[in-house]
Amino acid sequence: METAEHIKYLVREGQLLAEAAEEAGEDAEVRTCPGWRVRDLLRHTGMVHRWATSFVVEGHTSYRPGSGEPDLDGEALLEWFRRGHDRLVTALTEAPDTLECWTFLPAPSPLAFWARRQAHETTVHRVDAESALGLVAGRSPVGPGLAADGVDELLCGFHGRDKSRVRTGRPGTLRVRATDTGDAWTVRLSAEAPRTTRSDDGPADCELSGPAEALYLTLWNRLPIGTPAVAVSGEDRLAHLWRETSAVTW
Template sequence: MDTAEHIKHLVREGQLLADAAELAGSHAEVRTCPGWEVRHLLRHIGMVHRWATAFVAEGHTSYRPGGGEPDLDGAPLLDWYREGHDRLVTALTEAPDALECWTFLPAPSPLAFWARRQAHETTVHRVDAESALGLVAGRSPVGPELAADGVDELLRGFHGRATSRVRADRPGTLRVRATDTGDVWTVLLSADAPRTTRTADGPADCELTGPAEALYLSLWNRLPAGSPAVTVAGDDRLALLWRETSAVTW
């Protein structure tokens, strides 16, 4: 998936997020994020969008913290979110291919990194916003290609870092298999950070199988444990370990 495609998804997902947030209302419970209401979600994602925009538009080559969340609610908060989303899309669209700025996951280029990262940040939180409407079966779909790309970013990007909290007292192999796209990942779990390859070589202690969208949402813990959309075969200890320790926090 190239940068232009990631930006296209960012546009769509950001608009869907705003639409769902407006329909739900800022004090609706976000069912996929316990303790959050829609206003908390909008403040968070709006801040992240502005944070990402600063690196792309201003070319910062070292880490800078986010600017904090605003004390806004209701329509002003929604307007603030939409403005930040638009700024991010514009910054990515107008950025040169040779953009140089800080990143935090492997990528072909800084521009490719930020387009991909924000496409998935926004997609996952769009699912959160739609959960505030009570949408499960009727939520907007995540396309198979985007979902498989997001699984790859999560497994080989976020959990390829030494900071991953996914650690196993007893080593084990977790395989993730997308039935619709044919993508396969093998995750080696141990007392060290996970190591993921795009292979299906050798036996696996536990295998998660399902459509790419279901795997994407399950691995991001946006589907309830035991969802029939994902089949768990083998040692479910590893699936439980993932659910309990894989959360990515700001």
């Protein structure tokens, strides 16, 4: 997926997130993030947007922490979120292809990395905001192409790092297959960090198959393992291992 497409999705998903948050109200429970209210979601996502913007605009070449979450509520919080989202979109749109700055996952370029990462950060949290309206799977669809791209970022990016906690003393192979896009990934699980290839070669001990959107939401732990849209075959212990250990940390 090209950078321009990621930015297009970032625009849409940020607008949908704000609309859902406004409709639900800041005190509404975010069902997909136990313990969070809508205000927590807006503060977190708005902080991440500003954090990402700082790397793109200021060109920091090493890690820098975010500036923290604001003590805002109500209309002021919603407006703060929208301003930060707009600034991020502007920063990515105006950044040169030659941008040099810090990143933390493999990507063709820093600009491609930040556009992709923030598109998925915002999409997943848009689903969270819509869950506060009682719509656990999200009332707005995640397109198959974006969803498959997000599965790829999660499996090959986040869980391609040595810090992944998805580990097991009983090695096994997990296959993830998107039935609508034709994408497939083979994830080798062991006592070491997972190793993923973009293929469906060889046998698998467990397979998750279904539309890319359902896989995206399941693997990001926004839908439960066993949701009707995703078929689980083989050793379901590997699917449950994913559920229990795959929460992403920076």
